Amino acid sequence: MVFSSVEFLFLFLPLFLLAQNFLPWRNLSFVLFSLVFYFAGEGWFTAVVAVSVAINYVFGLRIGDAADPRKRKQLLAVSVALNLALLIFFKYAGFIADTLFHPAKDSIWMNIHLPLGISFFTFHAISYLVDIYRRDARAERSFVNLSLYMLMFPQLIAGPILRFHMVAGQLRRRVVTSRHVYYGLLLFCFGLGQKVLLADTMAGVADPLFARADTLSTQTAWLAAICYTLQIFFDFGGYSNMAMGLGWMAGFHFPRNFNFPYIARSITDFWRRWHMSLSRWFRDYLYIPLGGNRLGPLKTYRNLMIVFLLCGLWHGAAWTFVLWGAYHGLLLVLERLGWEKLLQKSPRLLQHGYTMLAVIVGWVLFRAASVEQAGQILAKMFLLRTAEDLTIRQILNGEEMVVLVVAIALSAPLVPALLRRLVALPGLRPWPRRVPAWQYSAGVVLGLSILLGAALKILTGAYSPFIYFRF
Amino acid sequence: MRTRPDAVRLSAGARLWTTLAALFLLIPVLGMRLQSTERLELFHNRSLQPWPAAAAFAADPAAWFRAARGWLGDRVYPIRRAAQWRKRLLLNVFHTAPGRQVALGEDGYVFLTGTSNATPYDILENICLKAHIPAAGPAMRRALREAAGYGQRRGIAVDVVVLPTLLTLYPERLPESVPPQYRAACRAAAAGDSPLLHIAAPAGVHYVFPFRELQALRDDPGFFPQANWHASGWSVQVARDAYLAALGLAPPAQETRTAAQAPSEILRLSDLTRAQPVYELHNADVQADGDGEAGFRTAIAALIPNPRFITSVFVNANAASGESVLILSDSYGQLFAPALAGAFRSVAQITANEMAPGDAARLIEQTDRWRRLDRVILLTHDGGAFRVYGWTQSLRVAATRLQP
Numbered sequence: 038m039v040f041s042s043v044e045f046l047f048l049f050l051p052l053f054l055l056a057q058n059f060l061p062w063r064n065l066s067f068v069l070f071s072l073v074f075y076f077a078g079e080g081w082f083t084a085v086v087a088v089s090v091a092i093n094y095v096f097g098l099r100i101g102d103a104a105d106p107r108k109r110k111q112l113l114a115v116s117v118a119l120n121l122a123l124l125i126f127f128k129y130a131g132f133i134a135d136t137l138f139h140p141a142k143d144s145i146w147m148n149i150h151l152p153l154g155i156s157f158f159t160f161h162a163i164s165y166l167v168d169i170y171r172r173d174a175r176a177e178r179s180f181v182n183l184s185l186y187m188l189m190f191p192q193l194i195a196g197p198i199l200r201f202h203m204v205a206g207q208l209r210r211r212v213v214t215s216r217h218v219y220y221g222l223l224l225f226c227f228g229l230g231q232k233v234l235l236a237d238t239m240a241g242v243a244d245p246l247f248a249r250a251d252t253l254s255t256q257t258a259w260l261a262a263i264c265y266t267l268q269i270f271f272d273f274g275g276y277s278n279m280a281m282g283l284g285w286m287a288g289f290h291f292p293r294n295f296n297f298p299y300i301a302r303s304i305t306d307f308w309r310r311w312h313m314s315l316s317r318w319f320r321d322y323l324y325i326p327l328g329g330n331r332l333g334p335l336k337t338y339r340n341l342m343i344v345f346l347l348c349g350l351w352h353g354a355a356w357t358f359v360l361w362g363a364y365h366g367l368l369l370v371l372e373r374l375g376w377e378k379l380l381q382k383s384p385r386l387l388q389h390g391y392t393m394l395a396v397i398v399g400w401v402l403f404r405a406a407s408v409e410q411a412g413q414i415l416a417k418m419f420l421l422r423t424a425e426d427l428t429i430r431q432i433l434n435g436e437e438m439v440v441l442v443v444a445i446a447l448s449a450p451l452v453p454a455l456l457r458r459l460v461a462l463p464g465l466r467p468w469p470r471r472v473p474a475w476q477y478s479a480g481v482v483l484g485l486s487i488l489l490g491a492a493l494k495i496l497t498g499a500y501s502p503f504i505y506f507r508f
Numbered sequence: 509m510r511t512r513p514d515a516v517r518l519s520a521g522a523r524l525w526t527t528l529a530a531l532f533l534l535i536p537v538l539g540m541r542l543q544s545t546e547r548l549e550l551f552h553n554r555s556l557q558p559w560p561a562a563a564a565f566a567a568d569p570a571a572w573f574r575a576a577r578g579w580l581g582d583r584v585y586p587i588r589r590a591a592q593w594r595k596r597l598l599l600n601v602f603h604t605a606p607g608r609q610v611a612l613g614e615d616g617y618v619f620l621t622g623t624s625n626a627t628p629y630d631i632l633e634n635i636c637l638k639a640h641i642p643a644a645g646p647a648m649r650r651a652l653r654e655a656a657g658y659g660q661r662r663g664i665a666v667d668v669v670v671l672p673t674l675l676t677l678y679p680e681r682l683p684e685s686v687p688p689q690y691r692a693a694c695r696a697a698a699a700g701d702s703p704l705l706h707i708a709a710p711a712g713v714h715y716v717f718p719f720r721e722l723q724a725l726r727d728d729p730g731f732f733p734q735a736n737w738h739a740s741g742w743s744v745q746v747a748r749d750a751y752l753a754a755l756g757l758a759p760p761a762q763e764t765r766t767a768a769q770a771p772s773e774i775l776r777l778s779d780l781t782r783a784q785p786v787y788e789l790h791n792a793d794v795q796a797d798g799d800g801e802a803g804f805r806t807a808i809a810a811l812i813p814n815p816r817f818i819t820s821v822f823v824n825a826n827a828a829s830g831e832s833v834l835i836l837s838d839s840y841g842q843l844f845a846p847a848l849a850g851a852f853r854s855v856a857q858i859t860a861n862e863m864a865p866g867d868a869a870r871l872i873e874q875t876d877r878w879r880r881l882d883r884v885i886l887l888t889h890d891g892g893a894f895r896v897y898g899w900t901q902s903l904r905v906a907a908t909r910l911q912p
Contacts, residue, residue, distance in 0.1 A: 043584050044577050047537050051530035058523050058530075063516040080570035215521025222529055286526065288516055431684045435602035493597070496536065496590035 101176025132354030154194030197314035211288035221285030228278030236272035254426035258417035539585030618735035635891030645703030658903035718750035730785035735772030741787030760850030807878035822849035865898025869906030
């Protein structure tokens with residue numbers, strides 16, 4: 038079930054809100070709704086996530102109760118290995134088998150079902166276990182609360198990734214006020230608009246172009262890459278905003294996942310702004326344990342490469358993702374080697390230009406169906422081997438042209454900053470104490486307008502793929 | 509397992525807001541009962557998806573939920589109105605066609621380029637790429653020979669009329685969003701390269717493709733309605749007159765032509781209205797024959813699988829010709845029939861798109877039993893010429909069974 042579907046928006050969500058309102062066991066009802074949400078998409082494969090919760094519940098308690106540091110470490114190693122084994126079996130077995138011994142397409146290895154969101158709930162589980170091991174949080178004694186942490190439907194299948202110690206307190210006790218509901222609804226509407234009105238429209242341009250990569254001209258290859266760059270940001274950013282909005286409505290404060298990544302001035306800066314919950318997870322649970330930047334430059338570069346290779350693999354079991362991860366790792370190492378300092382001395386426009394170019398090239402690797410296809414598109418983009426193809430005017434209709442311009446404008450913080458003067462908007466920091474009532478009214482009008490605009494597209498069954506579901 | 513009912517606290521304001529939001533979001537589901545199944549089926553142009561069987565749940569719950577989603581998606585309220593609003597928004601705000609099978613040209617031209625969103629260019633392909641290729645010449649000549657053979661043996665004149673479309677008459681108005689190969693092919697057809705223009709009919713058959721006649725008058729904005737699929741009014745009048753001239757008949761003297769405004773036929777398919785200049789033909793001598801049409805439908809009903817097939821019958825007591833004519837056609841025949849009735853005693857028309865082509869001869873026989881036929885006109889637009897080939901094959905087979 039996706040947030041921008043008829044069944045979620047007009048049936049599941051209102052019933053969930055009513056249940057949260059009128060049922061006393063809110064965490065339990067939240068878990069049950071989350072199970073239905075997952076079951077509707079995955080059927081009996083829900084057992085995989087249920088088993089994962091059960092294993093982590095038991096191991097969490099044992100790690101929490103163990104006094105002997107060696108035993109704690111052993112328990113952590115076993116439990117993390119179990120989680121990774123589950124992830125590797127379902128997500129990477131086919132890829133590993135294909136790489137090592139090229140089994141037939143119809144062999145069992147190539148047809149292992151990938152449960153939705155397995156990368157996300159595995160990372161949640163590891164965060165839980167490591168936080169208990171480090172004593173950053175107490176082991177969760179309530180099975181319902183742990184189930185809620187791992188299964189919570191707003192973030193179950195596409196994040197943001199919640200580190201356990203950040204939400205442990207909210208699982209046990211939280212307060213929902215009218216302001217939470219207002220901000221939650223508004224954020225959900227913003228996310229829905231980003232997803233349905235912007236990302237889906239850009240997908241309608243990018244997908245057919247990527248599907249015929251071999252016939253693109255330089256112009257259309259760039260158009261494909263730019264539209265996908267916008268699609269993935271508004272798709273994933275929109276989903277994250279919807280998840281955050283749903284969290285607010287239920288009294289949870291999820292961390293912000295995006296901070297205008299396309300205004301970054303270096304790739305280092307980009308990763309401080311893009312999928313921030315994933316970056317933080319890798320930093321806290323992999324990069325720092327590997328030694329981070331404390332063991333000298335060479336080991337820092339090694340750690341960065343390891344983190345980004347794994348980050349690429351986390352996104353998907355394919356060589357394109359490995360390449361994408363390696364590419365970003367390499368850029369980060371280059372920036373550490375002095376390229377970033379050099380950049381800082383150059384004009385801002387050049388910094389932005391370099392970053393966007395690097396990011397767009399990266400997205401071509403990320404989006405392409407194969408390394409060969411990525412090569413075809415990049416060759417068209419840079420080697421100017423111009424083939425006869427449609428012009429941009431032939432490809433984009435009126436709606437797509439307007440959305441392209443609006444999407445570019447909304448990728449920068451200027452419009453949201455202007456909007457903030459008119460509308461009571463949720464932000465990174467705690468909200469101001471006094472917001473004029475008319476700003477709330479303006480927010481309601483804005484939210485309703487976006488909701489109605491998105492609903493028009495949703496009701497009429499417009500094209501709506503969700504990129505991050507496959508991760 | 510431990511959890512306390514009071515671990516989460518909601519303020520009264522939060523309860524009120526969430527309840528209001530939930531009720532608002534439930535409108536599309538609660539409103540489903542306000543819509544009739546019949547209208548929804550018309551809107552979707554197919555049967556609505558049924559509620560999945562409970563027995564299928566255990567075998568594959570995800571598939572069961574997908575089917576339930578389909579059921580909900582078909583009925584959600586107000587889906588018809590939402591589609592209309594979205595299409596209006598696309599057309600009026602973004603100047604974007606309401607579907608991929610519609611192309612918006614400049615100066616108000618609207619082209620139907622495909623039969624559905626999934627096949628946005630199949631009409632263009634039929635008309636501009638397939639209908640005017642060199643092979644079309646021999647195919648049409650063979651069809652005319654087959655028609656002539658049947659006509660001679662059966663004692664019924666069989667003629668062929670092919671009408672140009674907006675796509676071949678105004679190819680330069682196709683927008684740039686239409687792939688260049690189609691635009692180029694339509695331009696080539698319009699430039700006079702079509703083999704359909706260079707066909708001499710065998711004796712006993714009249715063949716009319718009044719492309720040049722229509723092209724000569726195309727600059728008048730209402731001549732061929734610029735946002736319609738079908739030729740109507742003045743353009744039909746010119747085509748009809750070209751056909752009558754081939755028979756040696758004069759145009760009907762009583763007929764008048766007036767300029768008017770009418771909604772776009774193509775946009776109306778998407779529940780949109782946009783007025784365009786048109787011409788209307790009036791002839792007081794031509795009368796719709798309701799009783800005759802009922803008899804005609806009864807006579808041929810067994811041959812058409814869809815009971816909603818389209819027919820019309822017109823009579824004209826003051827016609828110059830006393831002949832009784834059958835127009836076996838695609839939808840282009842629907843507006844041609846009343847115009848033709850200005851010159852003939854009786855004109856019956858059937859839109860035979862859904863009839864098996866092999867049944868053409870039987871259809872003529874059944875019609876002839878209902879009302880003695882003097883003449884049959886096989887009529888299509890230029891992209892539908894393949895129908896003519898199918899129908900004449902049926903006539904050829906039937907002719908072999910007739911005594912010379």
